[in-house]
Amino acid sequence: MLSLYVPGDSVVHRARAGLKLAVLAALGIGLFLVESPAAMAGALALVVVVGVTAARLPWRALAVQVRPVWLWLALLFGFHLLATDLRTGSVAVLRLLALLVAAAVVTATTRVTALVAVIEWLAAPLRVFGVRPARIGLVLAMTLRFIPLVAEKAARIREAQAARGADRIRLGMAVPLLIQVLRMATTVGEALDARGADDAPARRPRRTAAAS
Amino acid sequence: MRWGRRPAADADDAVVVPGAGIELRDVEHVYGERVVLDGVSLTLTERRVGVIGANGSGKSTFARLLNGLVVPTSGTVLVDGLDTRSQARAVRRRVGFVFQDPDAQIVHPTVAEDLAFGPHNQGVPDDEVQRRVEEMLDRYGLAGHRDHPAHLLSGGQKQLLAIAGVLAMRPQRIVFDEPTTLLDLANTRRVARVIDELEQDVVVVTHHLNLLAGFDRVLVVEDGRVVADGAPAETVPWYVGRMD
Numbered sequence: 001m002l003s004l005y006v007p008g009d010s011v012v013h014r015a016r017a018g019l020k021l022a023v024l025a026a027l028g029i030g031l032f033l034v035e036s037p038a039a040m041a042g043a044l045a046l047v048v049v050v051g052v053t054a055a056r057l058p059w060r061a062l063a064v065q066v067r068p069v070w071l072w073l074a075l076l077f078g079f080h081l082l083a084t085d086l087r088t089g090s091v092a093v094l095r096l097l098a099l100l101v102a103a104a105v106v107t108a109t110t111r112v113t114a115l116v117a118v119i120e121w122l123a124a125p126l127r128v129f130g131v132r133p134a135r136i137g138l139v140l141a142m143t144l145r146f147i148p149l150v151a152e153k154a155a156r157i158r159e160a161q162a163a164r165g166a167d168r169i170r171l172g173m174a175v176p177l178l179i180q181v182l183r184m185a186t187t188v189g190e191a192l193d194a195r196g197a198d199d200a201p202a203r204r205p206r207r208t209a210a211a212s
Numbered sequence: 213m214r215w216g217r218r219p220a221a222d223a224d225d226a227v228v229v230p231g232a233g234i235e236l237r238d239v240e241h242v243y244g245e246r247v248v249l250d251g252v253s254l255t256l257t258e259r260r261v262g263v264i265g266a267n268g269s270g271k272s273t274f275a276r277l278l279n280g281l282v283v284p285t286s287g288t289v290l291v292d293g294l295d296t297r298s299q300a301r302a303v304r305r306r307v308g309f310v311f312q313d314p315d316a317q318i319v320h321p322t323v324a325e326d327l328a329f330g331p332h333n334q335g336v337p338d339d340e341v342q343r344r345v346e347e348m349l350d351r352y353g354l355a356g357h358r359d360h361p362a363h364l365l366s367g368g369q370k371q372l373l374a375i376a377g378v379l380a381m382r383p384q385r386i387v388f389d390e391p392t393t394l395l396d397l398a399n400t401r402r403v404a405r406v407i408d409e410l411e412q413d414v415v416v417v418t419h420h421l422n423l424l425a426g427f428d429r430v431l432v433v434e435d436g437r438v439v440a441d442g443a444p445a446e447t448v449p450w451y452v453g454r455m456d
Contacts, residue, residue, distance in 0.1 A: 005322065009358045105346065111359070133446045144321045148363040187316035190281050193320070194309040195331035199301055 004065065006108045012055035017114035018121065020106045027102050031095045037087060040094035047098055051105040065104040066097065073097065116141050139198065144186075153180050228302075229293035233257035234278055234385070234415075239287035241273055241436075248273045249284070250436040256415065258428035262444065263417040264451055265433035270347035271417045274433060275389045278415060279307035292384070305334065308383035308412075312390040314374035318362045323354055323373055326362055330381040341380075352406070368399030375406060385413040392420050421448050 007013075012020070031043060051057045073093050080089030107115075116137040123133040157173050157180075192198075225420045234256040241249040248270045255277075276282035277289050280296035280303040289296040291303045311317045320326035327348050331341045349355040352372040357365060365373060371391060378386060388407065392400040404423050407414055416423060425432055430447040432454075434439035440447045 005359055073303075111325065112321045113328070138319075141320050141325070143361065145319055147274065147302060148361070149315055152363070171356065184313075184316050187311060190276070191309075191311055191317040192319065193281055194279060194311075195317075195330045195377065196301075196304060199333050199335070 004061070004107045006057055006061050008109065010054060010056045010109070012050065012105065013109045015109075018118045020110055021115070021118055024102055024106050028099055031098060035091055037090045037093045037094060040091050040098060044094055044098040044101065047102040048106060051101060051108075053160055055105055055109050057105065057108050061108045062098070062101055062104050065107070066100055069096075069100065079154055110145055112141060146188075149184075150177075150181055153177060153184075228306075232290070232292045233413075234292075234307075234357075235288075235290040237275065237288040237290070239284040239289060241270075241277065241282065242285045243273075248436050249277070252287075252436075252438055254431075254441065255327060256413075256429075259413050260427040260429075261413075261415045262424040262427045262430040263415065263433060264419070264421065264424070264430060264448070265299065265403065266455075269433045271433050272389055275309075275387050275417045276386050277413065279304050279309050281309065285377070296366075305381070306384045308378035308381060308386040310364040310371075310375055310378055310386060310388045310391050313368035314367075314394075315363075317374040317377065318370065321361055322359050323362055323365070324349065324358045326373060327377055327380050329374055330377055344380045344382075348380050352376045366399075367395055368402060370394060371399065371403055372406065374383050375403070379410075383412060385415070386410065388414065388416040388418070390417055392418065392423065412427060419454070424448060 027043070027047075031040065034040070048062070051062050052059065071175070073096060076096070077089045077093045080086075080092055119140060120133040120137040123131065123136050126133065154177050157176050161173060236252050236254055239252040240247065252274070263271050263274060273282055276371075277284060277296065278291070280289075280291075280300035282291075283297045283300070289378065291307055294306070296303045296305050318326050320329050324345050328341050328343045331344055336344070346355075347406055349358055352375070354369065354373060354376065357369065362373065371394075375386075375391070391407070392403050395403060400420060400423075404420075407416060407423070408426070416427075418424070424444045427444050429442065430444045431438050432447055432451045440450055
């Protein structure tokens with residue numbers, strides 16, 4: 001999500017973000033209503049085909065998101081072999097894989113702003129309680145933007161501490177990190193003011209199809 | 213950011229006096245018990261104004277006063293006739309601000325999305341926002357990074373993105389707060405060229421004195437006061453001599 005968007009002009013890229021998220025949600029529900037390994041394998045094959053052919057994504061874009069969970073999938077499969085049976089284990093693993101690849105296709109073909117716009121739209125009914133959906137969207141986008149930045153600051157503090165002889169990660173690094181993050185938050189607040197965040201219209205202008 | 217504390221009356225259609233410049237009338241600013249700016253009165257009408265001074269002299273507070281990010285404890289700041297205290301939003305539409313650290317200024321995950329942020333906030337129609345984004349991407353050599361995560365850009369590219377993000381909002385003036393402090397020599401020169409080519413009036417707070425060659429006016433700030441004010445040929449050598 002932080003940097004997983006793969007630019008493109010495929011039919012999947014051009015589809016509305018809301019539609020893609022709805023299909024993803026429907027797929028998630030559908031896969032939990034079926035218990036057949038063949039159906040799960042079919043669903044997995046389908047999402048891979050959609051990703052590679054319809055969305056024209058490189059294999060790597062899908063593999064990057066699956067790689068971190070291989071171990072967990074293997075452990076889950078092993079658990080099922082011990083606790084239940086091969087069929088149940090296969091269904092569980094194939095189901096998760098299909099969902100994971102489907103989610104990867106959505107994130108790789110949809111800009112963050114388009115996903116955020118959907119969330120803003122979903123949050124629109126909360127206006128009656130005084131909630132500003134645009135603010136929710138901005139907070140989500142900023143969260144994605146600043147996660148790597150905070151991680152970078154933490155790495156620099158770790159390096160600085162290591163350079164001064166602290167070879168283990170210590171709880172004490174939380175204090176300088178917190179100070180740095182709070183200091184940055186003050187400047188970010190000013191930047192939001194300077195860039196007119198307080199002037200933001202209640203509804204963002206509709207995005208063009210190319211921007212979704 | 214002052215969440216929930218909006219100016220009571222922020223008349224965007226308030227009377228604007230184009231070309232009146234930025235006027236500071238007996239401005240004082242205090243943080244806690246520390247007087248950061250003390251009795252500053254001047255008018256900035258020149259196209260390029262530099263502000264120099266030691267760390268902690270009050271330069272950054274001075275810069276923030278010019279677009280209403282900071283309102284003076286006492287005194288008045290007028291931008292083309294608009295009071296930064298009561299018409300902050302209108303002032304910020306006229307005066308863009310580029311921060312020292314672009315990482316604090318870039319708020320969206322990817323380059324194009326961040327460029328669109330300011331114009332969207334101004335209510336600019338979507339097709340015009342896209343046009344401005346494309347223009348800025350081309351102008352600053354960022355077209356190849358359109359959908360790249362902002363945190364993967366180099367320091368120089370980030371500063372260019374920060375400047376482009378401000379320009380996309382079409383301000384009449386731009387205030388730069390030490391825009392080259394975190395950059396290497398090549399990127400410092402590049403940003404200097406970018407500032408030099410801007411059509412807008414600029415106020416540049418900097419420690420890089422070379423940046424001020426060709427400027428119309430340079431202010432020297434010391435202990436919250438403007439202690440020298442004139443052409444760079446006079447003020448810069450005076451300031452350098454004072455540091456020896």
